[in-house]
């Protein structure tokens with residue numbers, strides 16, 4: 001979750017009348033540099049994930065190599081860590097279902113392509129590669145894409161850790177931005193602004209050698225809400241038009257128009273971070289429509305209370321024993337304000353339309 005630094009609580013946060021300002025396509029062009037505060041959301045999210053990993057919510061031996069714990073950071077309420085746990089595990093489960101569907105339909109040698117948009121310091125590639133069975137089965141290409149300040153740091157962390165470098169396959173080459181990008185046989189790190197579909201297309205196809213005919217999964221976790229409605233529309237339309245078989249996992253806020261949503265919006269705004277497209281995140285149906293209106297064949301959205309039903313109960317019980325949740329109602333509200341959308345296009349012949357969120 002990338003909520004405010006403290007869990008918003010309806011009782012202790014003032015209600016204001018602020019609205020999400022109307023970002024126009026003109027004010028959200030690639031020429032307008034994304035706010036430093038948006039870039040910083042990755043540091044905060046990564047530090048929260050690192051806390052949760054250290055506390056035992058889930059295992060990720062690679063994350064400590066990506067995050068420098070020297071940054072000033074306050075411990076969060078257990079609600080937040082449980083939120084990150086649910087997000088990481090639910091996304092991971094869908095990724096594995098995507099890979100399984102591709103391999104079942106296309107055979108063990110089928111190439112699986114995954115593009116993580118606004119990936120931050122996410123360790124998905126290494127977590128997948130630690131799974132010997134998955135790696136044995138066939139070729140995977142994972143592309144992490146983010147803005148240059150983020151990829152420059154990630155590049156530095158990767159090159160600085162033998163354990164991360166050892167899991168890259170083949171020769172590790174610099175990308176077109178020295179120190180900010182790298183390429184290897186199954187992993188690419190590229191810097192790009194996802195509002196610039198021409199640049200993404202060039203980098204994904206020419207530099208990362210993605211094949212638009214191969215099934216490709218796109219992931220965006222707490223990314224699209226920072227852009228204008230028009231930029232997201234352009235991005236989703238471009239993917240649907242370009243890739244023959246595609247799926248999308250979008251983790252994002254929902255019910256941003258109710259009291260709790262407004263509190264989240266205001267708290268983040270007070271920290272200098274504008275949820276520019278909060279207006280597109282008012283209901284689960286809006287999340288689905290975003291895809292259905294941009295050329296995708298199917299979309300389902302569920303909130304995180306519902307999504308928790310897809311996790312193994314024994315593991316959820318284990319996590320619940322790590323720290324007591326003081327106010328279960330606040331956790332329930334928090335989970336009601338985050339959602340996952342699963343969308344697919346051209347995926348019926350390999351069963352992507354059969355994948356269910358819960």
Ligand SMILES: C[S@@+](CC[C@H](N)C(=O)[O-])C[C@H]1O[C@@H](n2cnc3c(N)ncnc32)[C@H](O)[C@@H]1O
Nearest residue numbers: 039041042118119120146147193194221222223
């Ligand atoms: C809240 S962080 C989430 C990071 C990662 N997805 C995760 O779940 O841990 C949002 C990320 O989106 C990236 N981002 C925001 N706007 C972007 C844009 N226009 N193009 C590329 N990346 C962007 C930020 O740099 C940041 O790394």
